[in-house]
Amino acid sequence: MTALLDVDGLSVAFGRGGRVLDRVSLEARSGEVLGVIGETGSGKTTLARAVVGLSPVTAGRITVDGTELTGLRGRALRDYRRSGAVQYLFQDPLRSLDPDLTVRDLVAEPLAVTGAGSREQRAERAAAALRQVGLDPALADRLPGRLSGGQRQRVSIARAVVTRPRLLLADEPVSALDASNRNHVLRLFDRLRHELDVAVVVISHDLSSLAGIADRIAVLYRGRVVEQGPTAEVLSRPLHPYTALLTASAPRLRREPGLPPERLRALGPRPAWSGAGAEGGPGSGCGFAGRCPFVADACREAPAAQRRAGGREVACHHADNWHDGLTEPALTTH
Numbered sequence: 574m575t576a577l578l579d580v581d582g583l584s585v586a587f588g589r590g591g592r593v594l595d596r597v598s599l600e601a602r603s604g605e606v607l608g609v610i611g612e613t614g615s616g617k618t619t620l621a622r623a624v625v626g627l628s629p630v631t632a633g634r635i636t637v638d639g640t641e642l643t644g645l646r647g648r649a650l651r652d653y654r655r656s657g658a659v660q661y662l663f664q665d666p667l668r669s670l671d672p673d674l675t676v677r678d679l680v681a682e683p684l685a686v687t688g689a690g691s692r693e694q695r696a697e698r699a700a701a702a703l704r705q706v707g708l709d710p711a712l713a714d715r716l717p718g719r720l721s722g723g724q725r726q727r728v729s730i731a732r733a734v735v736t737r738p739r740l741l742l743a744d745e746p747v748s749a750l751d752a753s754n755r756n757h758v759l760r761l762f763d764r765l766r767h768e769l770d771v772a773v774v775v776i777s778h779d780l781s782s783l784a785g786i787a788d789r790i791a792v793l794y795r796g797r798v799v800e801q802g803p804t805a806e807v808l809s810r811p812l813h814p815y816t817a818l819l820t821a822s823a824p825r826l827r828r829e830p831g832l833p834p835e836r837l838r839a840l841g842p843r844p845a846w847s848g849a850g851a852e853g854g855p856g857s858g859c860g861f862a863g864r865c866p867f868v869a870d871a872c873r874e875a876p877a878a879q880r881r882a883g884g885r886e887v888a889c890h891h892a893d894n895w896h897d898g899l900t901e902p903a904l905t906t907h
């Protein structure tokens with residue numbers, strides 16, 4: 574099946590700050606939730622912003638539903654943005670909602686921008702979107718300041734789905750919510766991707782949040798995708814040592830018996846290798862080289878290219894054999 578979102582060899586650089594994303598490739602299909610996991614500064618938000626045309630792309634292609642966004646300019650780009658085919662849910666739902674607009678106007682606003690329908694028709698579609706995210710349309714006259722955190726996040730989601738998008742990007746959608754609201758919002762994404770046949774990209778630094786809803790996971794480390802594949806496989810049989818470290822640090826996850834947590838925790842944290850890029854950027858070698866017990870000269874010289882390995886992708890020079898090293902007693906002393 575063709576991917577709805579196809580990111581191919583994407584690089585992003587901010588002025589003199591250097592590269593933040595380095596040849597990132599990933600894809601998401603209709604009706605699928607792709608989880609993008611990575612620690613602070615790994616480039617998750619930059620990636621999402623690149624898809625909506627807000628990051629300075631220096632190389633690569635972004636294609637959504639057959640339209641190459643990186644090739645759009647001027648009016649074509651403006652029209653595409655206004656169509657609402659791609660919606661981006663900002664990290665902070667309180668700050669991203671205009672405090673002076675009612676819930677009705679907030680949710681109808683993306684339709685007003687495209688000039689879709691009459692005011693009444695837009696209000697009707699806004700009410701339908703509110704119901705779709707599990708909110709009572711009676712809340713439509715409220716201002717966002719009078720809503721709970723969970724309700725505000727749902728209003729943001731209603732605002733995103735009202736344009737019937739093909740792709741929904743959600744940046745840390747649950748990190749500001751308590752456990753109960755977190756589960757509700759994650760279940761909501763799960764329902765919406767079926768109901769709307771939309772591709773959903775959920776960005777998070779928390780593997781446990783993603784584990785329950787993502788069909789596939791892409792692991793970002795210092796601006797590069799180090800691993801990508803079906804969630805259950807990535808979590809139970811990580812192909813990259815960094816993914817193994819992540820799974821070891823998320824105690825609620827299931828993992829294969831051969832990867833005992835105490836061994837995996839021995840993989841980090843360690844001081845960053847001095848050859849890596851400034852401020853956590855991609856650098857010239859593998860970004861994980863400074864923390865990896867399996868590091869070899871090849872890792873310091875150049876990062877491994879993303880390569881396919883049985884329905885999965887990995888970028889590690891030692892993907893095929895680092896598991897063997899876990900049985901060496903020396904590793905447990907790090």
Ligand SMILES: Nc1ncnc2c1ncn2[C@@H]1O[C@H](COP(=O)(O)OP(=O)(O)OP(=O)(O)O)[C@@H](O)[C@H]1O
Nearest residue numbers: 587590593612613614615616617618619620778852
């Ligand atoms: N507008 C910008 N100008 C310069 N550097 C930027 C800009 N935006 C992001 N960066 C840098 O890009 C890197 C990646 O940032 P990004 O926000 O994408 O990471 P992230 O994985 O989303 O982190 P977090 O989880 O903290 O949001 C950081 O080093 C950041 O300082």
